[in-house]
Structures are given as C-alpha cells and as structure tokens.
Amino acid sequence: MASTHSASGNAHKADQGILVVRFELPYNIWCGTCNAHIGQGVRYNAEKSKVGMYHSTPILAFRFKCHLCQGRIEIRTDPQNTRYVVTEGAKQKNEEWDPEENGHLVIDNAASTSTAPPDPFASLEKTVTQRAAALTAAERLHALEEHNSARWSDPFAASRALRASFRDKKARIVRSEKKAEDVRERFGLADERVHSTSSPALKALHSRLSLATALKRDPFGGAAAAASSSPARSDGAAGRSGAGAAGLEGVKVRRRS
DSSP states (O other): OOOOOTTGGGGTTGGGTEEEEEEEOSSOEEETTTOOEEOTTOEEEEEEEEEEEETTEEEEEEEEEOTTTOOEEEEEEETTTTEEEEEESEEEOOOOOOTTTTTOOOOOHHHHTOOOOOOHHHHHHHHHHHHHHHHHHHHHHHHHHHHHHHHHSSHHHHHHHHHHHHHHHHHHHHHHHHHHHHHHHHTTOTTOOOOTTSOHHHHHHHHHHHHHHHHHHOTTSHHHHHHHHOSSOOHHHHHHHHHHHHHHHHHHHHHHO
C-alpha cells in the first residue's frame, strides 16, 4: 500500500522533500525576467524545500513562477538576520529611507553608546542629590506613619471622639434652629417651613415646634391637627384654624360672664 501525505495533492513531490504551499511576498520585488514590479502581499503557489541549517533552525527556500512571464523566482529565509532574501530570478526593491539624503537630522548613536569614563564630579553630585532626596522622602514617610499611628492606634477612642464632635455639631445646629424659631414666633412667622435643604432631623424638630405652637394657640386640637397633617396649610385649613380660634374666644367670653 502506497504511503500518503496529509497535504494530499500538494505533496506530489514529497519524495524529493518539496511541499507546495501558499507563499506571500514579504516585500516589493522586481522580476529579473520581465523587469515587472510585483507588490508586497501577492501570493503564489510555491515549492517549499529545506536547503540548509542555521544551528538548529532550518533554512527554507520558496520557488515560484512570475505570473506575468513565468520566470522562476526563489526567496529563502535568513534565520541569522531574521529576514527573507531573494536568491534567484528577482531583486528586492530598495525602500530604505536615508534622512541625510532627504535633509533631515541624523542622530548619532555612537555618542550615546560611548565607552568614555564618566565625569567623577557629575557622578558625585548625582549621588549626593539622590541621597538627599531619599532622606527627605524617608523622613516624610516616617512622619506620616507616626501621625497615622497616633490617630488610629486606639480605634475606640477615635470613634468616641468622632461621635462627640458629631453630637456637639448637632447641638449647635439645634440651638441655632431654636433661636430662629423663637424669632419667627416673636414676629409671627412660625408657619414658615424649613428650607428643603435642611436635614431630616431638623425638619422633624421644626414640625414638633410647630405642633407645640399650634397647641398653645388652639388647645382643642383643630389647629394642631392641621399643623401635624400637612406641611403647608391651605386656605381651608387656615379658615378652620380661624374658626377654632373664634370658638375659643366665645368660650372665654361665656366664662367671664
């Protein structure tokens, strides 16, 4: 039984070490037979064969025909320089750009790779500067660590101090609101509501103070119910409050008589 290759029809020269593959031109070339330009990326059915070794890496040759003149072209791999080399039937198009020929600045890499000994004074100055910077950074880091450990060495004490500061701030806010409420009471502005940006606690406090004020004005509960049920009284609620106040005045008159 004859042996078969996994590439089937592309291995008809497998006994000669040749395999037909699709080969793509790695760069632009000029055909040596018809002098036609063949662009990079054009693909051919090429005969791939092993022609040598570079250490343990095989050197491969790709032979194919020009699609314009059927001239033979061969390109080989160059493992030493990691590139492709045209070895037969064509030449590579030179596309290297020379900055000196085009009037651009030429960078001399030889100066940067000079083996001349460094300036000892420059080295000393650089070392002293780096050492001073390192000491400054170390001192700053040590100060931050001490500050952090002093503040958070006892989490319970830190939490207690925070709670105390919160309570003190809340008490100041409540006293300020109480003073404002007294001023509103004195000038008849007690029905004004707290601004929408106030905290929920202050809103609750203001509603309680408004309820206490309403109870003082109307002990029978008419105005108190209106004050506790609606944040902003309507005209009807104001009328009911006025009616309750008139009823209270009538009771006072009867008691006097």
